[in-house]
Amino acid sequence: MAEGWLVEQGIGEERAILYHAGHAVAARMRWPGGLEPGAVVQGVLVSKPKGSNRGRAAFPGGAETLVDKLPREASEGAQMRFAVTRASVGEAKRRKLAQVRPTDLPERPAPSLAESLPEAKIVQNFPAGDWEEIRDLAVEAVVDFAGGSLHFAPTPAMVVVDVDGHLPPRELALAAVEPLARAIRLFGLGGIVSVDFPTLQARADRKAVDAAIETALADFDHERTAMNGFGFVQIVSRFERPSMLHFVQHDPAGAAARLLLRRAEAVEGPGRIELAAHPAVIVRLTDNWLDELRRRTGREVSTRPDPALAIEAPHAQLVPL
Structure with a gap:
């Protein structure tokens, strides 16, 4: 029975699935190349507004990034080493630049999935059908559940999720929580996930959904807002790289x-x-x-x-x- 992180080192793509009790509970996708978190690279500071500790850097191959935590003495045109803290993420018409910060660490490539995931085991193939099922969900960007569905729309700023279905609003919102929590893990979502639940007028109903989300994401490192009067919730976690949704949709x-x-x-x-x-x-x-x-x-x-x-x-x- 599969257990823990399994990694396929494919051509042009690394894939990982986390198994618990024989079931796929989380997944990751990586496209090697470019500026990725964990890499330390040499670049040129091309822009630094006066008095700011932020700017832009350029790298061999033409990539540009945002820079933060610049020292006061840094000057435009300086050769510097930078640690990549966030990868670039894009959509059809624009890209959100990668983010870096100055470092004294030696140059190094970004870690592979096998290196970055705890106790990962490299395999030739995942158990039959598991990757295909997860990937198909990401391509469709729709997760169905009894009585409704979740519709995902990734953008550079956030992933927006619309909860739709024919159940009464309170039942629909509660039924959507477990599928939402599973999809967040399977797609490897980070950053801001904005969820549009049905509008719930009663405060007790909104609190019930908040409690259900807290339980479903108990082992997921995040912060979140309480559901507002329009059924809107934001789930915020660390964002370092594009999710599977970003890769296959964009x-x-x-x-x-x-x-x-x-x-x-x-x-x-x-x-x-x-x-x-x-x-x-x-x-x-x-x-x-x-x-x-x-x-x-x-x-x-x-x-x-x-x-x-x-x-x-x-x-x-x-x-x-």
């Missing part, structure tokens, strides 16, 4: 390309691996990723763009040599 082609590579690693039998996908997905398959797929599988690999395929429907198959 870059569906990139997410699908990584999914395709995961499927390709699992094919069995003789022949060459053919990767078929929408053209927007095919162009995201880098030469390095394809070379790594060849190395891991010991097979020849080819790609086939197919505009008729949905972005979220790539497939890998074996074809005769």
Whole structure:
């Protein structure tokens, strides 16, 4: 029976699932590369308003970040080492810059998921179907429960959750709490999660929902607001990196390309691996990723763009040599 954190080190993507009593209770997704929390990198301070301890820094490759806790003597144009405290997060039309702060620590890469999660065990594959189920929930951004559903909308500022259903308002709000708590863990959500519950006029009903949330998130490090008269609750936790929702919702082609590579690693039998996908997905398959797929599988690999395929429907198959 699976227990604890299990990690798949995929091509272009690391995946982790936390198991408790044989059930998947939390998950993480990481796309290596770029500026990630835990990394210490050399950069240039390109902007520092007079009298401020904040500014902007630039790094090799063109990335820019926000900087805080700058020393008074720091000057524009200075070469400095920075510790990354928050990754960049984006949506279709804009990105929230990564955040860094000056440090004297030596340069180092960001930790892998296996290095950052307690007692994580690296595996070839998760138990059948578990990752697919969690990922499908993130792609749909909808979690159904008896009598209602949760609709998730990730933005750079927060994740907004709408509670919808046909139950009476108090029953609907209470029924939504456990699925909400599970989804927060499965999607790896951090930062601000703003939940729009049904409007509950009675103060006793609002307090009942508050108590249910407190119990459901008892082991989740967070702060939250009490439900207001409009049914609105904010759950606030530490935010360091994009959640699975951010990855699959804001870059569906990139997410699908990584999914395709995961499927390709699992094919069995003789022949060459053919990767078929929408053209927007095919162009995201880098030469390095394809070379790594060849190395891991010991097979020849080819790609086939197919505009008729949905972005979220790539497939890998074996074809005769």
